[in-house]
Amino acid sequence: MTGYIVRRLFYGVLIVLGVNLFTFVLFFAVNTPDDMARLAIGGRHVTTEAIEQWKVQQGYDKPLFVNAEASGTAKLTETIFYERSVPLLRWDFGFSDAGRDITYEISQRAGPSLALAIPTFVLGMFASIAFSLLLVYFRATWLDFWGVVFCVALLSISALFYIISGQYLFAKLLRLTPYSGFAGGWDMLRFLALPVIVALVAKLGPEARFYRALFLEEAGKDYVRTARAKGLTERVVLFRHVLRNAMLPILTSSVAVIPLLFMGSLIAESFFGIPGLGSYTIDAINAQDFSIVRAMVFLGSVLYVIGLLLADISYTIADPRVRME
């Protein structure tokens, strides 16, 4: 077990290194720092001196990979690649192009992101499973048929519509919740109610349909028929046998997603004005702040790798038939 985990961990580190190299190539080799400087300075102010000055200011005035002018190890360390990539591995994200400490910003914004993402995740999973169980309980009836139609209709609507119509209905017409914004303490509930409800509705369609297919597949198995044959009621069969067995893959696959909750949700946070990591990322994209985008890419990939690792471990714990190779 330990050897397996260590091997997976090593693989994860390898992937993080790959991501780092890939994003570096994407951000610096495709477009030279000169291009970025022109973009940042913008318009008519672009002169050679201004570009040089910007590059010195941002620390982009060194060669990309190999510094021929330096000697010894400095050949490799006195480069943009070294200065920009290695600190990331130490969790030092440096400063944004606007001059703010990215690490501090991330630590400030993780809280609001999680405050939205965790209730959405837990309640969303609960609602989808409950709804799909209802459909499975009434399978092959008109309720099941129209339930599936409802799901297909729900998943054919863009998430943006749910947000806009939710804001219109609850905030403008009924005046139950504020349009957008965020506050600490108990006020948070007032601000988070609407985003969570909207996210629940948006997720219900695809997830309930997926879970329904999963449960139906499980309900067609032999042991379920045996359970029915020995006279158990449908309710007991569904909850004690089908649900318990089908929950296993659902839970293990959702373990992989849990670390990613940190990243927040881009759309919901920017629509509802929640100062989390999602809106931070969007602001960075809009401001074309490459430092922040790179930091967020790095953070996201690390979290994804952690999720993969957790999923692997939970598979082996949950299902003894899965051997660790």
Place this chain on the structure above:
Amino acid sequence: MPQFVLLWTDAALFALILGVIAYAWRVARSPNLRATWGRVLHDTPAMCSAVVLLAFVLVAVLDSVHYRPALPPAPGAAADAPTAYSPVTLSVLDAVLTATVPAAERSWSAPLATRQFTKETELVDGEPVRDFPRLQYGGAHLADEAGWAADVTQRAVLGLAGGLAAAMALALLVSLLLALRWRLGWREACRDIAAGVTRVPWRAMLITLGLLCLVIGVVAGLSSGYHVLGTDRTGNDVLVQALKSIRTALVIGSLTTIAMLPFAIGFGLAAGYFKGWADDVIQYLYTTLTSIPGILLIAACVLMLQVFIDTHPELFPTAAQRADVRLFMLCLILGFTGWAGLCRLLRAEAMKLSELEYVQAARAFGVGHGRIILRHLLPNVMHIVLITVVLEFSSLVLYEAVLSYLGVGVDPSMNSFGSMIDMARTEMSRDPMIWWNLLAAFVFMLALVLSANLFADAVRDAFDPRGARFRVRRRRAQRSPA
């Protein structure tokens, strides 16, 4: 004679349509494929949605024939001077729409309105009066606004009659063709269709077609004098924008999946067939790619692309070309970032297949690796590819809206549902509310995505009857953005 322009996405779209026709020809000749597609053809919801989808494709094709109209010869120019062409690239759809829909107003106006939505100061008899001004084109034929209701009803009824006539004519044509095909009398063919006993659900399809004709008829009748769905902030007709957005959505939905196929098929089959270090390398590649948050990767690529376009203006002479290249590259970027899911499925399937007897036999006969992959593996995984392509279509259409909202989608000058929603978002908070922009985008998108979903479900059921769920699960952060 106008000068025809073939933009990149036009060429890709036409090539795609040719490819679909070639595939249909192949299906018709292969009994196996014909039986499978037969299951789709006998599915009522799928065929009704196919009718709707075809209507959308027709609009997109009309919008893909681009040309630059010839300008009238300059006064005093020599008779043999070369014809000058307009710098604006138009499409056939533009030409049809400018002929039928009232021209652009100055600002917002509600659907079917005769007056502008916002007040302006006008000079009436030398006195400045602050009032809602009459629209320049929408309802301008009305001398007296009291006749508005009667006029609208008259136009709607006329349009309805036209739609009814078109529906009748189409139904007649279809039934005649079917009667010829079935070698029956026309009367018997009609009886079969009306009774709904045909295996292909012709009755439901004809009803869908009829309803479509009626809707188009009413809208066309009304838009002869009014802005049926109102106008937006700059006075452009919302109906025109929605119709022009269809092409963007279809291009993104179809070209992206085509762009991801080479990576997915090549890498997936190679990994599953060769195993060993090739498998390790390819697995590492796609795990690395999926571990980068999808939206961020796309945003980074699009930002890079924008920098490239900005620094090389000489490559793209017209604005339409610039917007088109951005759309084309966006499809490539989405394809490049999205191939991992399909690759994983194909790898697993190829691994399973390469252990089967017929592949072993081929190897024992000394058939080369490339030939085994092409002749024995590829045809046997095509159903997975097909299912993925049709399933991905609708989620990509929805995804485009999200990307455009984030500002990393299509060029702002190009109509798309995403930019329509983005614009409508700020208008919702006005009082009284401007709802028609959002409604138009909602209705068109729902029709497109819902019919694509229904059709995709039927295709999946036909090609994957065991319900093995070959559903590519994109990263959750990407799939449900809310």
